[in-house]
Amino acid sequence: MSLKMAIPPGSREPLPAETPLLVIGGGIMGLATAYNAAKLGLRDIVVVDRSFLCSGASGRNGGGVRMQWSSPNDVELMQRSIDICKHFASEMGVNVWFRQGGYLFLVKNPALIPALEANVRMQNECGVRTRMVSPSEAAEIVPGLNVSGVHVGSYNPDDGVLFPWPFIWGYAHKALELGVRVYSFVDVVGFEKHKGGRIHTVHTTRGAIRVGHVVNATGAWSPELSAKVGVSIPNRPYRHEILTTEPLKPFLTPMVTVLGEGIYFSQSMRGEIVGGMGDPNEPQGDHSTSSLGFLRRFAESATSLIPALGNVQVVRQWAGLYDVSPDGKPILGEPAAVPNMTLLVGFTGNGFMMAPIIGKLAAERIVHGTKVPYFDDYNPDRFEHGIPENKETMIIG
Amino acid sequence: MTKIIVCRCEDVLLSDLEDAIEGGNQDVESLKRYTGFGTGVCQGKSCVAHVGAILAAQLESKAVPIMPFTPRPPVSPIPMRLLAAKDDTTVVSLRGPRGRHKGPADGAK
Numbered sequence: 001m002s003l004k005m006a007i008p009p010g011s012r013e014p015l016p017a018e019t020p021l022l023v024i025g026g027g028i029m030g031l032a033t034a035y036n037a038a039k040l041g042l043r044d045i046v047v048v049d050r051s052f053l054c055s056g057a058s059g060r061n062g063g064g065v066r067m068q069w070s071s072p073n074d075v076e077l078m079q080r081s082i083d084i085c086k087h088f089a090s091e092m093g094v095n096v097w098f099r100q101g102g103y104l105f106l107v108k109n110p111a112l113i114p115a116l117e118a119n120v121r122m123q124n125e126c127g128v129r130t131r132m133v134s135p136s137e138a139a140e141i142v143p144g145l146n147v148s149g150v151h152v153g154s155y156n157p158d159d160g161v162l163f164p165w166p167f168i169w170g171y172a173h174k175a176l177e178l179g180v181r182v183y184s185f186v187d188v189v190g191f192e193k194h195k196g197g198r199i200h201t202v203h204t205t206r207g208a209i210r211v212g213h214v215v216n217a218t219g220a221w222s223p224e225l226s227a228k229v230g231v232s233i234p235n236r237p238y239r240h241e242i243l244t245t246e247p248l249k250p251f252l253t254p255m256v257t258v259l260g261e262g263i264y265f266s267q268s269m270r271g272e273i274v275g276g277m278g279d280p281n282e283p284q285g286d287h288s289t290s291s292l293g294f295l296r297r298f299a300e301s302a303t304s305l306i307p308a309l310g311n312v313q314v315v316r317q318w319a320g321l322y323d324v325s326p327d328g329k330p331i332l333g334e335p336a337a338v339p340n341m342t343l344l345v346g347f348t349g350n351g352f353m354m355a356p357i358i359g360k361l362a363a364e365r366i367v368h369g370t371k372v373p374y375f376d377d378y379n380p381d382r383f384e385h386g387i388p389e390n391k392e393t394m395i396i397g
Numbered sequence: 398m399t400k401i402i403v404c405r406c407e408d409v410l411l412s413d414l415e416d417a418i419e420g421g422n423q424d425v426e427s428l429k430r431y432t433g434f435g436t437g438v439c440q441g442k443s444c445v446a447h448v449g450a451i452l453a454a455q456l457e458s459k460a461v462p463i464m465p466f467t468p469r470p471p472v473s474p475i476p477m478r479l480l481a482a483k484d485d486t487t488v489v490s491l492r493g494p495r496g497r498h499k500g501p502a503d504g505a506k
Contacts (some may be wrong), residue, residue, distance in 0.1 A: 052427045052430070053427065053430070168430075169431060244436075246438055292470075300483075303477050303481045310478030310481065311477075314475050314476075314480065315438055315474045316440055316470075318469050
């Protein structure tokens with residue numbers, strides 16, 4: 001793969017004096033939005049990132065894409081996102097190692113069964129092929145699976161995994177081809193607003209830029225950035241750890257996860273087992289150091305599920321940040337106080353897989369003013385009267 | 398055509414790295430994400446210095462500091478059964494086969 005970029009993201013060039021659309025955050029959400037907006041004909045778009053591309057959660061996640069959720073909105077969004085994933089390689093000219101091996105949710109806590117059954121019915125109504133599976137069926141899907149303690153599972157064969165890094169390069173490359181300017185290592189330091197709340201100038205570590213519209217796609221760092229423009233949003237960063245093993249001959253078809261226990265793992269197209277495990281005791285914070293405790297917890301859980309993994313060697317561990325929203329659902333759209341800043345944040349560990357469709361919808365909304373119902377449901381002002389009761393419960397990690 | 402392999406775990410060629418640098422990936426972290434170098438079993442121990450040198454040579458006069466990528470644990474590959482072991486004697490035996498440390502029996506003296 002060789003992509004020639006008109007203005008290399010690593011260049012030290014100054015920013016242009018003005019832009020109709022400044023996207024802050026060069027992760028997948030920001031790049032997908034910039035690419036789609038450019039495709040709709042908007043010119044002179046600028047993307048800035050404070051570090052290198054792939055430095056944040058977009059470069060640190062497990063690459064899972066799935067349609068199994070508890071909210072119909074999330075199911076529909078992910079049906080559309082996975083459709084985009086299917087054509088991404090040919091449309092963007094980059095191999096993203098996309099493989100639809102399904103997601104297998106296992107249930108060890110019987111209290112979770114009724115809700116899972118209801119979710120599967122709802123997913124079926126949306127047209128998703130999820131089905132409940134018995135422990136013995138689960139063992140057929142995953143050879144070597146130890147099903148002791150497993151009551152039931154749900155399996156959708158159309159869920160999948162991909163390799164996050166080339167997905168970013170695909171969007172970055174095509175955006176650059178369409179004239180988008182992408183600047184890495186540029187941090188935003190402040191905003192200037194008109195009286196009505198609209199932002200007119202953004203100050204960065206590489207100078208000021210006049211803006212028509214701003215997208216805040218900074219994930220776990222978005223509350224901090226929003227605060228600089230006087231907007232308070234309730235999403236918060238939490239560290240999540242992940243690891244990868246030596247590559248193995250393909251044997252594991254789906255992503256395997258245990259509902260409510262935080263563990264997930266799959267086999268990438270490169271052959272590695274890639275997996276993580278959320279820690280319910282993880283404090284809020286934006287650090288991403290690695291711990292031995294995570295290795296031990298993950299290894300214990302993974303080898304109890306598939307004992308043969310005991311001989312598989314861990315080669316690398318790292319951590320990234322979940323951008324956790326109070327109801328587990330994204331925070332999308334413009335806060336009343338700043339009508340020309342679109343928030344695309346709060347994805348609670350699911351931003352990578354939702355970005356292909358969210359970037360498209362956000363671009364249509366910004367460029368053409370298209371009404372997007374999901375943005376009404378997920379509007380940033382919904383937390384004014386407390387946390388909505390209807391939470392997304394199929395969160396992994 | 399002669400192919401020069403820089404990252405032997407992931408088969409990343411010198412020409413891949415040169416193309417990536419020319420394409421705008423002008424720091425070691427970006428090169429890792431762009432080419433996948435350093436993500437195999439050796440985790441960059443045999444190639445990251447070469448990549449730094451290739452980057453320095455290609456950037457020539459642009460004199461920016463070149464840093465290695467963030468090293469990630471573990472230092473060398475570890476089987477999951479040892480990580481999953483609950484009693485510490487098993488963890489101590491991790492050191493046995495390498496010959497640099499005494500095994501658990503010797504350590505108990």
